[in-house]
Amino acid sequence: MEEEMIPITRQSEVAPAAPIDYIDKQEVIKKKIIKDGRIGLRVSELENTKLRIETLINIHGGYYANESFNKTDWESSFNLIIRVPSVNFEKFISGIEKGDGEILYKDIQARDVTDQFIDLETRLENKRNYLSRYKDLLKRANSVKEILEIEEKIRGLEEEIESTTGRLKYFSDLVEYSTLDLSISKQNDFEYNPAKRDRFSERFKQSLSKGWFGFVDFSLFLIKIWPFWLIASLIFYIWRKHKRRNNK
Numbered sequence: 001m002e003e004e005m006i007p008i009t010r011q012s013e014v015a016p017a018a019p020i021d022y023i024d025k026q027e028v029i030k031k032k033i034i035k036d037g038r039i040g041l042r043v044s045e046l047e048n049t050k051l052r053i054e055t056l057i058n059i060h061g062g063y064y065a066n067e068s069f070n071k072t073d074w075e076s077s078f079n080l081i082i083r084v085p086s087v088n089f090e091k092f093i094s095g096i097e098k099g100d101g102e103i104l105y106k107d108i109q110a111r112d113v114t115d116q117f118i119d120l121e122t123r124l125e126n127k128r129n130y131l132s133r134y135k136d137l138l139k140r141a142n143s144v145k146e147i148l149e150i151e152e153k154i155r156g157l158e159e160e161i162e163s164t165t166g167r168l169k170y171f172s173d174l175v176e177y178s179t180l181d182l183s184i185s186k187q188n189d190f191e192y193n194p195a196k197r198d199r200f201s202e203r204f205k206q207s208l209s210k211g212w213f214g215f216v217d218f219s220l221f222l223i224k225i226w227p228f229w230l231i232a233s234l235i236f237y238i239w240r241k242h243k244r245r246n247n248k
Contacts, residue, residue: 032114032116032117033112033175036174039181039182041102041184043100043186044186046078056096062084074187082182084178086178096182127157131157
């Protein structure tokens with residue numbers, strides 16, 4: 001998070017223009033910058049590079065948000081989601097680039113979210129003021145209807161305050177800790193090993209055996225359905241007898 005100071009002057013919509021001596025009372029806030037990025041490395045020693053990255057993470061006060069390993073016949077790789085204090089983000093990136101390996105891709109971004117912070121903080125302050133007023137009104141309510149209406153307003157404001165506070169915390173976390181999506185890969189020495197097959201004589205014997213067993217299974221199946229053969233024969237007999245009578 002860059003700590004560049006910028007002046008912000010807040011005025012109500014109905015307030016007149018501030019006099020010159022009011023400049024001394026204006027509010028000063030820090031810029032809110034979200035930094036993140038993605039880097040891909042191809043290395044010759046995967047485990048050694050992983051250990052070096054872990055050392056850099058410890059030096060700069062970061063941690064793993066997620067870690068996964070994948071291996072195929074052609075490649076082994078670590079996919080790492082790393083979070084580092086934003087004040088150390090550039091140093092951490094520089095440390096990665098100084099190591100061995102080829103950089104396949106690099107994409108670093110910085111987003112200024114100062115306006116979003118100011119907007120959320122202003123909304124939060126206004127909602128808290130409204131909540132305080134409604135609580136005062138609740139103390140002076142004279143009927144059950146008024147009490148229920150005011151309590152409903154209070155409940156809605158409390159939910160909005162909780163939601164806005166959560167968004168502020170989320171933004172603050174993104175500003176305080178930068179996120180790097182780091183992929184480290186190593187090409188494996190691929191060797192083609194075709195599957196071994198039996199000799200022709202063995203395969204011929206297996207084919208004869210499978211054919212015989214298939215014939216036996218089919219014969220047993222035909223025997224198993226003998227009731228259907230009996231019914232079919234009876235139906236055929238009745239049909240032929242009926243046909244002969246019609247012919248006469």
